[in-house]
Amino acid sequence: MNIAQHIALIDELCYRPFPAEHGPSDVGASGPGRHVAVLDAAADEDPARWAVVVDQLEKERDAVCELLASRWGDTPPYGLQTVLLRTEREEIPGPWAELSERASLAHVWEVEGTGRWVALAVTDRDATQGLQLVALVTEIPPP
Numbered sequence: 001m002n003i004a005q006h007i008a009l010i011d012e013l014c015y016r017p018f019p020a021e022h023g024p025s026d027v028g029a030s031g032p033g034r035h036v037a038v039l040d041a042a043a044d045e046d047p048a049r050w051a052v053v054v055d056q057l058e059k060e061r062d063a064v065c066e067l068l069a070s071r072w073g074d075t076p077p078y079g080l081q082t083v084l085l086r087t088e089r090e091e092i093p094g095p096w097a098e099l100s101e102r103a104s105l106a107h108v109w110e111v112e113g114t115g116r117w118v119a120l121a122v123t124d125r126d127a128t129q130g131l132q133l134v135a136l137v138t139e140i141p142p143p
Contacts, residue, residue: 006039013137033139034095040133057122065107072109093140
């Protein structure tokens with residue numbers, strides 16, 4: 001997928017109904033109050049290439065972020081490490097807890113007029129789960 005396709009998919013997910021049950025979708029996974037789309041993925045688990053692949057996905061993320069920021073405004077990166085630590089002592093809403101287990105930071109926007117939030121992140125926490133550029137679209141505000 002290219003950047004224009006990423007933006008088109010995010011736009012579609014901002015209006016796509018949420019399913020009643022959790023499960024796979026045509027773009028990743030969906031469930032009550034959330035869609036998670038895999039925009040790009042790298043199956044390379046070679047530790048020597050890890051940093052290179054992360055860098056490539058981060059550049060792709062940044063390009064998408066630049067376009068989304070031109071629409072919805074600049075936002076600082078949202079640190080998911082704090083969210084991950086908070087899951088140990090408090091109830092964090094599902095999509096944010098799950099994203100914090102997979103990614104270190106996200107870029108987050110509230111999409112005016114939709115009641116939805118968009119988060120864009122590179123899943124860089126665990127090499128065994130593979131590296132992905134993901135978009136989370138949810139009706140649940142970030143914690």
